[in-house]
Amino acid sequence: MTAARVTHGDGAPAAARHTVAVLVRDGVLPMELGLVHQLLGAARAASGDLLYDVRTCAPRPGRIRTDADFPIYAEHGLDTVAAADTVIVPASHESDEGLEPGGLDRELASALAVRAGRRVASICTGSFVLAAAGLLDGRRATTHWMSADRFARTFPEVTVDADVLYVDEGEVLTSAGEAAGIDLCLHLIRTDHGAAVAADVARRTVVPPHRDGGQAQYIQRPVPEPSLTSTGAARTWALTRLAEPLTLAHLAAVESMSVRTFSRRFREETGLTPMQWLTQRRVDRARELLESTDHTVDRIATEAGFGTGASLRQHFALGLGVSPGAYRATFRGVRV
Template sequence: MLCKDRAMHRIASLVRPGLLPIELGIVHQLFGNARSASGAPLYEIVTCTIVPGQVPTDADFTIAVERGPEALAAADTVIVLSSKGDYQPQTGGRLDGPMADAFARIRPGTRIASICTGAFLLAAAGLLDGRRATTHWRSAPDLRALYPAVEVEENVLYTDSGDVLTSAGVAAGIDLCLHMIRRDHGATVANEVARGTIVAPHREGGQAQYISRPVPEPRSSSTAGARSWALRHLDRPLSLRELAARDSMSVRTFTRRFREEVGISPLQWLTQQRLERARQLLEETDLAMDRIASDAGFGTAASLRQHFQSAVGVSPSTYRATFRGAHGSEWTVRESAFSGASGSRGQRR
């Protein structure tokens, strides 16, 4: 937590051409609304860029940025925002030229964070070597391939290595900023910021719940009959012997061919299909959990919850609240979710 008698904490947001305006808004909205018990602002936020002037965004407008890289030298925290160009990384490598000069201005001990694909810039600066880091799940494979010294974790909303932090896709910047406010000034201040912005002070789970996982098409189709039949009967117990019989094979032959064609075992495939069926029912229907568990072949709501939590990272009810909202089961965020108690969560009923 920050020392109470020190000067106001200064945050510098580093923007680049092709920036996503929403990310800049997140930083100013959240840190700008953090207040002490007496109502005094706790942060000073400035925006800077390599060459001051009109900076193009990924939308149909530009923003005027007056401050240059010299603002980085006076910052206590530097937040590197993403750029549209990050989504087409070409080659790995270290920073050079004006961007390297800009990073050289950052004082030792300064906290540095990134939102979304801003992590690529931190990786190029060598700040993520040997550290846990994340970025948008679609870009995580590129980050891992380009910077093998980085321990990429694509299923988390943010990482905190002390003086270096990273967040996943755009909205995860909210989670990261609230985390930093909570770390600096405690849960009461962070929860009050969340309450004023009408966002959850803490989100459960990671990126797994937002990743679509279509099952790849097999290279051949000698087990296609069994797979097609299984998809029509996911609600009932299915044994290997029964599946093998659909394609007139022994269990051993069926298992071997299935793995050759699909890349995983029949039982792993069945679990994946049942999870996808459960996802679909949670998103598109108001069915009770027991019914969804039965229709997806998990038998009981407890079994569904166990498998879903393990694979997706959140409970079925949390997933439904995220992707179906008011159209699904009732989910209310009570005042206690925004209270000063550390780690408090929204209540479901």
């Protein structure tokens, strides 16, 4: 993707950065606008240089109402949206669910158009904007679970998956409710610059470094009842022992629970089974090692807990769609 040349506040030329246009409309949710700036704005190269140039845009520059008791000011217009490498559309509950196929302003729809080397994404009901522009026809997409039925009825050409945090269709991405926007932004950073940069941003902002897009967005009991014991200690324990052959019985024993009780409570708290969660953490560890070391695939497989290079390759193919060698080549220019 191309990146616009920008200038630091002191007038000194900055390195070319990937430009991100955040398209806001009256009724925008401030949290969704803020999280894009907070996360993408915190992404830095090893040299310390910023990796993204994030700009707030509106169909008409100027004062924009929010769904809170304060407005914002958008300096940039649709020309910036049209030129950006990535466009992100946060929700506006004021207008989103009233949109229909083909019902988007022609100038706005043109600015959102997908082209080679460019991607467009939405947070929460911002997906209605993408769908109204025709960008989701024939694609799989998600939105906030409370709006999923309306979305499916309004846009029958879109395959709606209300049970995930985000959907990556390559040049078009959609995410669920507000907090899922965090997962989407970290996914974008991870895709562009690797797991290490995304993990650094997550540490800076004190959020989980990776929740898989396929994780459930809505859990009937997302927070355990006070009388229930959390499974957090088992997760912490497992993260320091990923190289070991951990079993469900091992994890349950840390919490002094039966396997059945532990499995049920683990899923209530994370939306995943213990083994699904463990596999994801091992893939994360393998990604970090591929980016930061020259270890062989077999050694990385051992240190990440996959045992063999063949097992690691299989999990990478299933989870990421690439081989460990291709992943390393993408982020380090070295093939193994």
